[in-house]
Structure formats: structure tokens, C-alpha cells
Amino acid sequence: MKELSLNILDIAKNSVKAGATLIEIIIEDAGNRRTLTIKDNGCGMDEEFLSVVTDPFTTTRTTRSVGMGLPLLKLAAEQTGGSLGITSSTGADHGTTVTATFFTDHLDCVPLGDYAGTMSTLVQGSPDIDFDFIYRTDSGLKYLSTAEMREILGDVPLDTPDVLLWIEDSLNAPPEEES
Amino acid sequence: MTASEVASLLSLKSICVPAPEREVLGGYTGDLLSWVMGRAKPDDAWITIMSNQNIAAVAMLTDVSMVILAENVAPDAGVAELCEAKSINLFSSELPAYELCVKLEKLI
Numbered sequence: 001m002k003e004l005s006l007n008i009l010d011i012a013k014n015s016v017k018a019g020a021t022l023i024e025i026i027i028e029d030a031g032n033r034r035t036l037t038i039k040d041n042g043c044g045m046d047e048e049f050l051s052v053v054t055d056p057f058t059t060t061r062t063t064r065s066v067g068m069g070l071p072l073l074k075l076a077a078e079q080t081g082g083s084l085g086i087t088s089s090t091g092a093d094h095g096t097t098v099t100a101t102f103f104t105d106h107l108d109c110v111p112l113g114d115y116a117g118t119m120s121t122l123v124q125g126s127p128d129i130d131f132d133f134i135y136r137t138d139s140g141l142k143y144l145s146t147a148e149m150r151e152i153l154g155d156v157p158l159d160t161p162d163v164l165l166w167i168e169d170s171l172n173a174p175p176e177e178e179s
Numbered sequence: 180m181t182a183s184e185v186a187s188l189l190s191l192k193s194i195c196v197p198a199p200e201r202e203v204l205g206g207y208t209g210d211l212l213s214w215v216m217g218r219a220k221p222d223d224a225w226i227t228i229m230s231n232q233n234i235a236a237v238a239m240l241t242d243v244s245m246v247i248l249a250e251n252v253a254p255d256a257g258v259a260e261l262c263e264a265k266s267i268n269l270f271s272s273e274l275p276a277y278e279l280c281v282k283l284e285k286l287i
Binding site: 001002006055056057068071072075 | 211212213214231232235236237265
């Protein structure tokens with residue numbers, strides 16, 4: 001992927017497919033280290049599937065025998081000197097957490113890209129799922145919570161064009177300074 | 180022209196050649212696997228410097244007829260076995276990707 005945002009889109013779609021009702025996407029930039037966390041409360045994976053999930057010949061799709069979302073995210077992280085970790089549970093607290101670390105000063109580190117577009121695409125595709133998005137950098141914080149939006153918007157569906165535009169605009173606005 | 184004929188004319192080193200009679204109708208070069216996935220065509224010879232197991236997946240998805248690792252790149256451990264199992268022809272060359280493309284263009 002030329003942009004990390006496209007990887008995020010891919011991984012978050014796995015969460016949607018796993019039946020998640022809440023997907024948290026957290027990006028934290030501290031110095032030259034970028035940590036991406038995608039956490040869902042979907043059905044989770046058993047240990048056997050978890051052990052092969054970054055193998056490109058594993059997938060939940062039926063149309064082909066290889067799934068490339070996690071293998072490509074792993075590659076993107078490792079080619080900067082970073083790594084990928086996955087934890088998952090199918091028990092009472094079911095869900096999956098994918099964590100990828102990147103070193104942003106490595107030449108092979110892809111840019112973050114259009115994360116605002118990615119978030120708007122995700123909400124448009126799954127307006128009934130809740131998304132928490134946090135992007136924290138040394139200069140401040142960007143934050144989106146569809147649960148909070150729902151409280152304010154009442155019956156207005158989140159995939160209304162004006163709402164999607166607002167999501168993009170608010171994420172593209174300068175970060176809030178953290179107190 | 181078949182994959183094994185291309186290999187012989189370009190003096191490629193064979194890593195695994197489970198389907199030597201695959202026709203080569205074109206070529207593609209690129210290392211960003213997600214990009215190659217959407218652009219390499221069936222029956223292309225794909226020239227790359229990537230060496231991990233994801234190249235086998237991309238070769239399968241795009242149905243290229245051969246993968247050529249440029250600049251003496253060696254496949255990671257297990258990749259040759261994987262290619263053999265998935266019927267993917269894998270070669271290497273000491274030439275850079277650009278020179279391989281130029282030579283391939285003259286063959287097909």
C-alpha cells in the first residue's frame with residue numbers, strides 16, 4: 001500500500017466482517033515511532049487461526065485462497081524496522097487487537113495518507129457500527145467518536161452526505177492542543 | 180515463448196520451475212506488492228526485488244507466468260518450497276530490474 005490509511009481501511013473491514021459493534025483506531029506518533037492500533041469487539045480468532053493469520057495463504061474470503069490485509073500491514077511495518085502484533089479472544093471478552101509499529105524516519109516508511117477519507121469511507125460503509133478514532137502527535141490530538149456523534153445527531157443516519165463531509169473536514173482540521 | 184525459454188535466453192538462475200511450459204506474453208516490474216496486485220497481468224513475467232512469501236501470494240493472485248528476482252536477491256527461507264507447491268516459476272538474475280525489462284522486451 002502506498003498509504004498506511006489504505007492498510008487501516010483493509011484491517012478495519014476485517015473487523016466489520018467479524019461482526020464488531022465498536023472499532024477503535026488509534027495512531028500515536030512519538031518521535032520517530034508510530035504505533036497503529038486497531039481494536040474490535042468482533043468474534044475474534046481461535047489460536048490456530050491466529051497463528052497463521054499473517055500467512056498470505058490464509059483468509060476468510062471464499063473467492064481466493066490468499067488474504068493480503070494483515071500480510072501487507074506486517075510487511076509495511078517490518079520494512080521500517082517495526083513489527084506487527086495480534087491478540088485475539090473468542091471468549092466472553094471476544095475481539096481482536098492489531099498493533100503495528102513503524103519507524104517514520106526509515107526511507108521505506110509509507111506516509112499515513114488520507115486517514116480522514118478512510119474514516120469517512122468506513123462510516124459510510126458501516127453507519128451502524130461505532131468507530132473511535134484517535135490520532136495523537138507531539139503537536140496535539142485528533143479525535144472522532146461516532147457514539148458521541150449519534151447522541152448529538154439523534155435520528156440522522158451517519159452515512160448522510162453532510163455528516164460524512166463533516167467527518168472528513170473535522171479530521172483534516174488542525175489538531176486540538178492537549179491540556 | 181515459455182518461461183523456461185525466457186529463462187534460458189536471459190541466463191536466469193532457476194530457483195524452482197514447477198511450470199516450465201507457462202507462456203510469457205508480457206512483463207511487469209514493481210516492488211510495492213499491493214500495487215503489483217492490481218496491475219500485473221496474467222502471463223506476465225514479474226520482475227521484483229522483494230523476496231518474502233507475499234510474492235508467492237501476489238504471483239498467484241495475478242497469475243503471472245514467472246517471477247524474476249533482480250540484482251541477485253535471494254528468496255527468504257521457505258519461499259522456494261512455497262512457490263514449488265503453488266506452481267509458481269521462480270528465477271533470479273544478477274541484472275537490475277531495468278536491464279531485465281529491456282532484454283525481456285526484445286524477446287516477446
